[in-house]
Amino acid sequence: MAEPLISFKDFSFKYDSQAEDTLKHIDLDIYPGEKVLIAGASGSGKSTLGRVINGLIPHAYPGTISGSCIVNGKEVADSSLFDLSFDVGTVLQDSDSQFVGLTVAEDMAFSLENDQVPQAEMRSAVTKWAKTLQLNELLKNSPQEISGGQKQRVAMGGVLIDESRILLFDEPLASLDPAAGLASMELINDLATKQNLTVVIIEHRIEEALHANIDRLVVLQDGEIVANDKPDRILVSEKIIELGLREPLYLSVLRRAGIAIADCQQISHAETITNPAIAKSLKSWTRDVKLNQADEKKSNLLELQNIKFAYDDGKNVIDNVNLVVHRGEMISLVGQNGTGKSTLSSLITGFLTPTNGKILFAGEDMAELSVKERAEKIGYILQDPNQMISKTTVFEEVSSGLVLRQIASKEIQGRVNKILKICGLYEMRHWPISALSFGQKKRVTIASILVLDPEMLILDEPTAGQDFRHYTEIMSFLEKVCADKDLTIILITHDMHLMLEYTMRTIVLDAGHVIMDDIPAKVLTNADVLQRASLAKTSLYTLAQRFGLPSADDFVAKFIESERRAR
Amino acid sequence: MAKNLFVGYNERDTFLHRLSGSTKLIGFVSLSIIGMLTFDTRFLLGIFLFSVILFWKSKIKFSEISFILKVIIAFAIFNIILVYVFSPSYGMSIYGSQHMIFGDPNHFFNLSWEELLYLFNVMLKYTFAVPLALVFLLTTEPSEFAASLNKIGISYRISYSVEITLRYIPDVQRDYRTISLAQQARGYEISKKANLMTRAKGAIQIILPLIFTSLDRIETVSQAMSLRRFGRHNKRTWYMARRFKMADYLALFLILLIVIIGITLFKVNNGRFWNPFK
Numbered sequence: 001m002a003e004p005l006i007s008f009k010d011f012s013f014k015y016d017s018q019a020e021d022t023l024k025h026i027d028l029d030i031y032p033g034e035k036v037l038i039a040g041a042s043g044s045g046k047s048t049l050g051r052v053i054n055g056l057i058p059h060a061y062p063g064t065i066s067g068s069c070i071v072n073g074k075e076v077a078d079s080s081l082f083d084l085s086f087d088v089g090t091v092l093q094d095s096d097s098q099f100v101g102l103t104v105a106e107d108m109a110f111s112l113e114n115d116q117v118p119q120a121e122m123r124s125a126v127t128k129w130a131k132t133l134q135l136n137e138l139l140k141n142s143p144q145e146i147s148g149g150q151k152q153r154v155a156m157g158g159v160l161i162d163e164s165r166i167l168l169f170d171e172p173l174a175s176l177d178p179a180a181g182l183a184s185m186e187l188i189n190d191l192a193t194k195q196n197l198t199v200v201i202i203e204h205r206i207e208e209a210l211h212a213n214i215d216r217l218v219v220l221q222d223g224e225i226v227a228n229d230k231p232d233r234i235l236v237s238e239k240i241i242e243l244g245l246r247e248p249l250y251l252s253v254l255r256r257a258g259i260a261i262a263d264c265q266q267i268s269h270a271e272t273i274t275n276p277a278i279a280k281s282l283k284s285w286t287r288d289v290k291l292n293q294a295d296e297k298k299s300n301l302l303e304l305q306n307i308k309f310a311y312d313d314g315k316n317v318i319d320n321v322n323l324v325v326h327r328g329e330m331i332s333l334v335g336q337n338g339t340g341k342s343t344l345s346s347l348i349t350g351f352l353t354p355t356n357g358k359i360l361f362a363g364e365d366m367a368e369l370s371v372k373e374r375a376e377k378i379g380y381i382l383q384d385p386n387q388m389i390s391k392t393t394v395f396e397e398v399s400s401g402l403v404l405r406q407i408a409s410k411e412i413q414g415r416v417n418k419i420l421k422i423c424g425l426y427e428m429r430h431w432p433i434s435a436l437s438f439g440q441k442k443r444v445t446i447a448s449i450l451v452l453d454p455e456m457l458i459l460d461e462p463t464a465g466q467d468f469r470h471y472t473e474i475m476s477f478l479e480k481v482c483a484d485k486d487l488t489i490i491l492i493t494h495d496m497h498l499m500l501e502y503t504m505r506t507i508v509l510d511a512g513h514v515i516m517d518d519i520p521a522k523v524l525t526n527a528d529v530l531q532r533a534s535l536a537k538t539s540l541y542t543l544a545q546r547f548g549l550p551s552a553d554d555f556v557a558k559f560i561e562s563e564r565r566a567r
Numbered sequence: 568m569a570k571n572l573f574v575g576y577n578e579r580d581t582f583l584h585r586l587s588g589s590t591k592l593i594g595f596v597s598l599s600i601i602g603m604l605t606f607d608t609r610f611l612l613g614i615f616l617f618s619v620i621l622f623w624k625s626k627i628k629f630s631e632i633s634f635i636l637k638v639i640i641a642f643a644i645f646n647i648i649l650v651y652v653f654s655p656s657y658g659m660s661i662y663g664s665q666h667m668i669f670g671d672p673n674h675f676f677n678l679s680w681e682e683l684l685y686l687f688n689v690m691l692k693y694t695f696a697v698p699l700a701l702v703f704l705l706t707t708e709p710s711e712f713a714a715s716l717n718k719i720g721i722s723y724r725i726s727y728s729v730e731i732t733l734r735y736i737p738d739v740q741r742d743y744r745t746i747s748l749a750q751q752a753r754g755y756e757i758s759k760k761a762n763l764m765t766r767a768k769g770a771i772q773i774i775l776p777l778i779f780t781s782l783d784r785i786e787t788v789s790q791a792m793s794l795r796r797f798g799r800h801n802k803r804t805w806y807m808a809r810r811f812k813m814a815d816y817l818a819l820f821l822i823l824l825i826v827i828i829g830i831t832l833f834k835v836n837n838g839r840f841w842n843p844f845k
Binding site for chain 1: 709710730731733737738742745746748749750751752753754755771772773776779780783784787788790791792793794795796797798799800802803804805806807808810
């Protein structure tokens, strides 16, 4: 076999700011032309491993190294960040921050500018890569004018232009909607083959990442490699679930239907997995599972009647939306970026005023209520907790809404402590917020809204960027408070797992219209709606079609229900 | 959008749009300097006329700049009034003669032809540079700013920070809006309903998270830049830089000529002031 392109030998690393090693005795060889997926829960050290490969460790993150890591013949610790950047092109998780130019073309040429390449050469290189990445129409566009998927392609262009042999992706799926994520994985696969690249993908969403035709799966836990093999060999067992990661859905459903994955072939894609027994077992399993009848209809909490909204330019962003939300529902609101999801939630919370129509809350017209007054009924929680937190300790932050409403400090004490207990934050009430993890911060922001005693919450992408364990933690917490306090919740999301597993109803918005309002299983098996909402079909749907199940949505609904019962 | 902020670039095809950004920047800076130094009314009138003609030639629509223009005019008038109020007889001490319109030279408040000429000069200084600055800003692609700054000798690190600022202003504005809405929902009143103190407190609640979010962003951006070798060499090339063409050399020659005339006038006038009262 050829020499490895990246080679870790007994490599350990400790950040100066931390007490323990983040990476422990890593031995890992990556060979030219391989596509390697490095997976692991948050805190497993997978991002740290990536930073070693591109040289940010030790050059931007000081710490103690032992052992060696050689990238294309260069010892990482002894080479400069600049030298390494010729070998490794990095696409960061946040491709918006990676976009440093004012236009697409300038950003792609950025590294060439720094290498003092003459203008004519830069132009031809940009043209070449823009063509490969289908960006030629966008060369003069600003980063604000293009989509997340396009930004990621610009980021790829910006590093491929160096002709580096290794491409490193840090959580490439985190900031993309499902359709764009899928396209991105397929593009990576295609580029790797055509350009003869070695690809390292750091990602915890294994099922989606496998679409890049991964050759090898490396799983990290607590800084150590706990699995390193072909994806097929690892996925056979339920090991990755024990490691806090999510197993591909199609494998879970097959296990549930009593099929031994070890007896199947080509198991790393729902499109390829084969075993003569699958069709029969799935059919009989679907027949045997009975769906619970939907609960009795509860009272109407929020009603939107003929809502229209237009900005100054006169075009309707929200066009005649009629919607009823019942008390106690957990609903997912989905749709492509820019189809009016955030406009709709701004209309409900009162940041915007509809140009036409009425919004009723528990039968009362909300038109006269100010933003502050509405906030006592409907809480709105942003995706990024850092954008909401403005105090230094947990208690201060959670109490601030009450303080502003001039409530007696005795009552504040009582109410805040009660909420902190519900949210599992009571022990941390005096902690500085900077000491909290992302998930804990998220809970703080939810607690600081819950303390106002709202009847409804709107959460924007509550689980974005969270690994399976934290995702489950946040969602079971929400489920619990939802039941305890009889809350009604609307989740604005792209996460199809979230829709399926936790919400009873999905509202799909497209160009300001509600195009579908049904149970998630039906939405996720409707090809036309999926495409218009920039979602992808789930692997369950693929299975249902491949193995001739009578009804795909019935199958999906049954699987989800059996999962819920197991939970 | 970065391009539409305050006053923004507009793609049109005039000879000013075709000039390299560096030429326009050099022209703007050197005419401003010579104009600020001199008090020769004839020269100031000359470059005022020159810059108005350029402005007219650039085909910039009045509506695009009406707001900023109003701000500048208000500021200039305010400034001239203050200059007069603080020292009404300064003109006489400069020109060394006393042609009174009213009042007594020995009293504090008076008005002389000398003072009027002095104030007229000051006003010209404020106004002549405005069309020039607008021409520079509105006929140069923002992408070319950094390259132009670098070309006239400013270090590329500083020049690029201009570009990065233009790049991220819209993002920070978006963050600001998001944070502001979330804080208002919590109960911070920043609308006109609340008193000034409450509004100021509310603003702090927005600015703190904004600063923290921006600091995070800065860290990622600087890593992204060093991963693509920003700062590796002492020089860099620019994708958007424009090569100097014949028109640029002609323009630079014209600018040089105007500057030389300005300097010659210092000699002729024996100093910075042209004195018609002698």
